[in-house]
Amino acid sequence: MRWDIFCRVIDNFGDVGVCWRLSAELARRGERVRLWLDDPLALAWMAPGALEGQVEGIEVVHWTTPLHADQVASPPLADVWIEAFGCEPPPECIHDLATRLTGGERPPVWINLEYLSAETYVERSHRLPSPVMSGPLRGLTKWFFYPGFTERTGGLLREADLLQRQAAFDAEAWLRGLGLSPSSRRASLFCYEPAALPEVLRQAAQASWQWLVTPGRAWRAAQASPSGQLHALPLLTQVDFDHLLWACDLNFVRGEDSLVRGLWAGQPLVWHIYPQHDDAHHAKLEAFLDWLQAPATLRVFHRAWNGIGSAAPVWPDAATLDDWRGCVQSARQRLLTQTDLVTQLGDFVQGKR
Incomplete structure (x- = not known):
């Protein structure tokens, strides 16, 4: 089938990260x-070759405003439209589809792929219809599709060979390729600007931990209060970001895509949830921790890291870290029994055509 995936990059490249992983997995399955x-532009480092059309099965289209006429009228109509995270397709595509429908062409299955959450509304809202009530496509139906952590949701992105690649991964060789010593304990840092960061860095330095810090906001935040062994990483491809998570003993992740990859890594993780002005992210974080079945120490650390409450973060000792690891690995095992997102999307689309 042909899939059109529409994505507006809001900030921090999380949206394009999710959409590229989705596109790549669809292409691997022959779509x-x-x-x-x-x-x-983020694809230049995130997925080398993507902008040059070197990834088989994927064409990257620069969504300009307005679109160029040949971007709309010449391609064959897609079988599926996915608007990622509630973005509307370009108006030129809307009008082109309306014209094609008058000519008798079949409309694509139109899916609104939503943000990831463990909150209870996700199960209630997953796969619900959203009729188009106005405009040139009035009368069509969009469908809400929610990724999630339970069997009553759309699942998570997962490649079929993920666990095999992880089992074959040589962490020491990968670290040496970055000029890093594999001897000490390592934490990856991908975050916004948590107020707790200086204290966390101070405590980790006392325990002789090594930090592998991603560029951009995380590196600037760490540099503002340097403590301990900080190693600046280059921009990593999505493949190498997975390698980073596999090579570390504790991963600090942020947003949606890196949270999912942290879960698949099976290592202890701390999630910096995207902050919202009305503090709606507090409930979202608590719902995730409930699903994770997080031990008390991990809950307290998460709340401190996300600026919730007054408790200070406490750097985990070896026993606590083992407790966190067992929690994440148990959650990963539950996820592995569920059908992945791309399989569920394909089955859903086939049922609507």
């Missing part, structure tokens, strides 16, 4: 994908 991006 044809057009990925519409208003800011495709």
